[in-house]
Amino acid sequence: MDVDIVCVGFGPAAGGFLTTLSRHLVKEDGAPAVESGVMPGLPPQVVCYERADGIGFGVSGVVTRARGIRASFPGIDPSQIPMAAPVTSEKVLYLLDPVGASRRSVALRLADRLIRALHPLLPFERDALELPYIPPFLRKHGGMLLSVGQFNQWVGERIMTDGLIQIWPGTPVGSALIEDGWVKGVRLLDQGVDKQGNPDAGYMPGMDIRAALTVIADGPVGAVGRQIDEQFGMPPGHEQRDWAVGMKMVVQLPEGCALRPGTVLHTFGYPEPEIFGFLYVYPDRTASVGIFVPSWFQNPVRTSYRYLQHFVLHPYLWRHLEGGTMLSWGAKTLQESGRRGEPYLAGNGYARIGEGSGSTNVLTGS
Ligand SMILES: Cc1cc2nc3c(=O)[nH]c(=O)nc-3n(C[C@H](O)[C@H](O)[C@H](O)COP(=O)(O)OP(=O)(O)OC[C@H]3O[C@@H](n4cnc5c(N)ncnc54)[C@H](O)[C@@H]3O)c2cc1C
CATH class of the missing domain: 3.50.50.60 (FAD/NAD(P)-binding domain)
Known part of the structure; x- marks a missing residue:
């Protein structure tokens, strides 16, 4: 033809x-x-x-x-x-390790201890520290969430x-x-x-x-x-050519979940310090939650799938997800070069x- x-x-x-x-x-x-x-x-x-x-x-x-x-x-x-929603709120969170399973440098462990010691003075909740500042590359204000x-x-x-x-x-x-x-x-x-x-x-x-x-x-x-x-x-x-692996779940949030459509959470620090995570909330109590494992991350023992399980179980996220239903999940490469x-x-x-x-x-x- x-x-x-x-x-x-x-x-x-x-x-x-x-x-x-x-x-x-x-x-x-x-x-x-x-x-x-x-x-x-x-x-x-x-x-x-x-x-x-x-x-x-x-x-x-x-x-x-x-x-x-x-x-x-x-x-x-x-x-x-x-399924589209305008971005209504954004947070960047540093997730501390609640179970001691991640590979953290000595400097990071010391920083974590300091954060825990000072936590009453900080925006710290359920092993997560909210950054007071959103770096420009992560700012999505005025943007939208899309399926x-x-x-x-x-x-x-x-x-x-x-x-x-x-x-x-x-x-x-x-x-x-x-x-x-x-x-x-x-x-x-x-x-x-x-x-x-x-x-x-x-x-x-x-x-x-x-x-x-x-x-x-x-x-x-x-x-x-x-x-x-x-x-x-x-x-x-x-x-x-370098590729990251992105892996995510689409979740029907439990009834009564406090997260509103348009919520954007970006995370780093857990399940490993190098792994970035996200949780985006769509209309009809639907959320997309996942991680990016970068190309420069080397660990022959743990898989992205395993890391995704650890990520969703972090106490800061799990309180929103517990009782929800996983609708689908999948992975895709992401060009990093x-x-x-x-x-x-x-x-x-x-x-x-x-x-x-x-x-x-x-x-x-x-
Ligand atoms: C987990 C994850 C989360 C992401 N989150 C964001 C985000 O929040 N914001 C953002 O901007 N970007 C995000 N991205 C990146 C974004 O998804 C990609 O940049 C975008 O999808 C690239 O679009 P594309 O059309 O170039 O390629 P693709 O979306 O990969 O589309 C390529 C299409 O080509 C088809 N195809 C491939 N080979 C063939 C073939 N031989 N014959 C016929 N069809 C073929 C595929 O089926 C596919 O439909 C994310 C990526 C991942 C993996």
């Missing part, structure tokens, strides 16, 4: 790109702003393939200052988006309403088609194969989608992005966007 633009993956990056693109495909009178190269007389033919079964899959809860989102949707009202899944669904519906762009969920891209040093489109994965990859009931060989431009938006460790990295290499000095991991953003027939393009800045956030 021939199209003008093919996009790999429908995450927040592709959602933003396709939203902007959809506004420039036709003029006000409905005539094509640019003519399609494959269907003369029509606007450019744009197709996006997402491997997940729906466009509403995602890493669930995030907090964002929403600068990019507001640029794409001026005047956006969070109440229009399912990425719900938000993607909302964005995807808007993109598809005018019929100019097609988004196909349940359609994984197998590889980029590379010919003579040019990306010429993508090859979809075979469908209906058994575990060994042999044709099974409903077998359909993966189609070749040829396009003038292939936009790769397949996230922090996408197979197609990595194929492009291997094929074209990285810009000089940009070879280092920033500019050092930035690949060539555009090349022969392709462009890179989103986390695979190295644009995630874990210090400033979104």
